[in-house]
Amino acid sequence: MSNRLICICNFVEKKEIKLLFRKGAESTVDIQNLTRAGTSCGRCLPLIDELVAQHQTEKPKIIQKEQDFGL
DSSP states (O other), rough: OOOOOEEEEEEEEHHHHHHHHHHTTTTTTHHHHHHOOOOSSSSHHHHHHHHHHHHHHHHHHHHHHHHTTTO
């Protein structure tokens, strides 16, 4: 998993956002509330939106894998 810095203003990395998805975050607002990413200059909001959209697409696959392994 890439350790790319997503929000420069608040030093939020991609791996932190991915972890929050695994813990139940579902939206850009969730990520903003949990990390403050996207709440300063806003330049990273398109990146956060992209990660959220990717998560929403992958979510059914993750749930199925967890069910397959009894997690």
